[in-house]
Amino acid sequence: MILTKQNLAKLGVAAVVIAGLGGCATYKEEFATINSRLDSLDQKVQSAAQSAESANQSAQQANQRLDALEGRVQQLEAAPARKPRG
Secondary structure, three states, X not given: OOOOHHHHXXXXXXXXXXXXXXXXXXXXXXXXXXXHHHHHHHHHHHHHHHHHHHHHHHHHHHHHHHHHHHHHHHHHHHOOOOOOOO
């Protein structure tokens, strides 16, 4: 085969294509790594969401207890002042 400029160009294109096909495995590995990281982040987000929901429920219960006490506090504040003994 005579190496003309046209044949050299075809050979260069073929080399690029072959090198690109060899790189597919690398991309698959990179995508697998990225997917693994995304899965890990998803688990962390789910855990954080559960913790936030638990904290929200605890806060709501605390608010209910405070609301229940508020009526009693208002009664005590509205009661006439007691005279000290002595």
